[in-house]
Amino acid sequence: MSKGIKKISPNLRLIILIGIVSFFADMTYESARSIIPQYFTYVLGGSVFALGIVIGIGDFLGYSFRSVSGKISDRTRNYWGMMFLGYTINLFAVPLLALANNYIIASILIIMERMGRATRIPPRDYVISTVASENRIGYSFALQNLLDQAGAVIGPLIISVMLFYNYGYRDAFLFLAIPATLSILSLYVSYKYSKKEINFEPRKKIERGIKKRHLMYYFIGIGLSAAGIFHISFILVLAQGFLEQYEVTLIFTLAMVGEGIFGFIFGIAYDKIGKEIIIIGPILAILIISMVSFHNILVFMLLGLLFGAFTGINDTVTRSVVASYIEEEHRGSVFGALNTSYGYGLLISSIFVGYFFNQILIIVLYIIILQISSIIILLKFFKKVNHEK
Numbered sequence: 001m002s003k004g005i006k007k008i009s010p011n012l013r014l015i016i017l018i019g020i021v022s023f024f025a026d027m028t029y030e031s032a033r034s035i036i037p038q039y040f041t042y043v044l045g046g047s048v049f050a051l052g053i054v055i056g057i058g059d060f061l062g063y064s065f066r067s068v069s070g071k072i073s074d075r076t077r078n079y080w081g082m083m084f085l086g087y088t089i090n091l092f093a094v095p096l097l098a099l100a101n102n103y104i105i106a107s108i109l110i111i112m113e114r115m116g117r118a119t120r121i122p123p124r125d126y127v128i129s130t131v132a133s134e135n136r137i138g139y140s141f142a143l144q145n146l147l148d149q150a151g152a153v154i155g156p157l158i159i160s161v162m163l164f165y166n167y168g169y170r171d172a173f174l175f176l177a178i179p180a181t182l183s184i185l186s187l188y189v190s191y192k193y194s195k196k197e198i199n200f201e202p203r204k205k206i207e208r209g210i211k212k213r214h215l216m217y218y219f220i221g222i223g224l225s226a227a228g229i230f231h232i233s234f235i236l237v238l239a240q241g242f243l244e245q246y247e248v249t250l251i252f253t254l255a256m257v258g259e260g261i262f263g264f265i266f267g268i269a270y271d272k273i274g275k276e277i278i279i280i281g282p283i284l285a286i287l288i289i290s291m292v293s294f295h296n297i298l299v300f301m302l303l304g305l306l307f308g309a310f311t312g313i314n315d316t317v318t319r320s321v322v323a324s325y326i327e328e329e330h331r332g333s334v335f336g337a338l339n340t341s342y343g344y345g346l347l348i349s350s351i352f353v354g355y356f357f358n359q360i361l362i363i364v365l366y367i368i369i370l371q372i373s374s375i376i377i378l379l380k381f382f383k384k385v386n387h388e389k
Contacts, residue, residue, distance in 0.1 A: 011131040015140055017190040018128060019147030024183035025091060026148050026256075027155035028176045029113055032094045034156040034252035036110060037236045038245065039097070039169045046103035048237055052354015054107045055233050056347040062114030063343025070122035070336025079123035080191050086120025087187055089113075091180035098173035122335045127194075129323040129331060138320045142267025145316050149260025149308075153253055155179065160249040215334070217381035219341035221374050222278075222318055226345025227352075228370030229285045230292060230363065232307045234353055238292060239300050247297065251304040258308020259315065267316040275321050276382055277313070282371035284310040289367045293360060314342065325385070 008016075040046045040054070073082050093113040100106040125141075132140035159172045232255050239248045269277050288306050291299055318338060326334045356362045 014131055014190065014194055015128055015144055016147070017186070017193055018124065019144045021087070021183055021186045021190055022144060022148035023151035024179040024186055025087060025151065027151035027179040028091050028094050028183060029117070030152035030256055031155035031159045031176055032097060032113070032173065034159055034249045035169050035172060037233045038240055038248060040103055040106060041237060042240065043169055044100065044103040044106055048357050049354045050103065051233065051237070052350045052357070054110055055231065056350030056354070058111045058114035059350065060343040060347030061111060062118045063346065064340040065115055065118035066122050066339035067333070067336030069119045070333045073123040073126060074330070074333055079126055080194070082123040083120045084187060086116050086118070087184060088116070090116030090120060091183055094180060095173050095177040098170040118339070121339070125319055125335050126331055132323070138267040138270035138316070141316050141319050141323070142264040145263040145267065145312070146260050149256050149263065151179070152256035153260065156249050156253040156256060160246045160253065163249060164246040214381065214384040217377055217384060218321070219338060221378035221381055222314070222338065223341035223345040224370050224374035224377065225282045225285060226342045227348040228282070228367040228374065229310060229349050230289045230353060230367065231346070231350055232304070234357065235292065235300065235303050235307065238295070242295050243297060243300070251300050254301050254304035255308040258305035259312040262309035263312030263316040266313045267320065270317050270320045275317070275385070278317050278378060279375060281310055281313045282374045284313070285371050286368055289364050
């Protein structure tokens with residue numbers, strides 16, 4: 001047993017430690033996201049349109065602010081300091097939701113949580129991309145994402161059990177202060193380990209980089225795909241109309257299972273196949289919207305898995321492309337720009353779907369048009385990059 005452990009390189013151990021930080025972090029905020037739509041609409045009295053606006057603004061800022069965070073990280077080189085700041089804001093906004101007595105206060109806390117997440121993700125991705133083995137970049141991100149999603153599965157499962165035994169939403173939010181604290185403590189352990197054990201060796205110069213003008217195709221293609229997704233929050237609101245509270249939370253749990261499993265598979269596939277695997281994302285989005293009208297528990301469980309697969313490919317493969325094609329000194333900024341385009345897409349999607357929530361045909365046509373457009377632009381990007389080799 002000890003011999004097996006010794007074979008793990010110090011760099012891989014750091015990635016695992018960061019994965020443990022993510023495990024407790026996702027246990028905190030993904031558990032919250034599994035009950036926020038119900039809490040917001042059924043307990044605090046917010047409308048579905050208001051929920052769409054808040055989720056849209058939160059996700060937009062949660063992704064677009066990563067551009068700012070990435071640039072600050074690159075300029076200051078204080079990656080760990082940015083991570084500590086982001087994780088603290090991100091995680092402790094969650095238990096404070098228990099104290100919200102109206103949906104306005106809840107909205108502020110939801111947006112704070114997203115902003116904290118935006119602050120810490122670019123520096124975290126930089127650290128992972130720097131210590132990852134050059135021929136196993138996809139694997140490194142997939143491993144971190146797998147540990148991340150393990151927490152995202154276990155947390156909502158615990159919340160589902162709490163709801164089954166008649167604990168309230170406020171009790172659930174208060175409980176989440178425990179994994180939030182464990183995540184911060186794990187981050188401190190990771191930081192100390194990185195100072196003692198890790199040697200950050202300079203990478204070879206990337207010879208097959210992407211020209212800046214061609215990156216725009218990538219950003220627009222990913223942004224359009226995000227703009228054409230039927231968000232899990234709306235899936236949960238629909239499910240609330242015909243399922244029990246704990247069953248709705250289980251749908252979210254399956255989304256996290258899907259993100260973890262498929263994210264890992266897509267990460268491994270990226271190392272074997274390459275960037276073209278991103279095309280699966282738009283196809284998944286079309287599958288999701290084609291099934292939301294079937295109000296059946298098994299269909300909605302499948303919807304959860306498919307949404308998880310969609311986010312899994314975006315969380316793993318899109319980052320791997322940046323790590324493979326962008327030089328280290330620009331990577332934090334490009335991670336930020338990529339996330340900004342994704343955030344714009346989620347903002348548009350959430351507001352549009354929230355406004356036309358009761359007109360499903362309009363939503364179906366909108367999503368199909370955007371996802372086909374995304375595929376066309378991503379194919380153009382692949383052609384440009386392949387031509388440069």
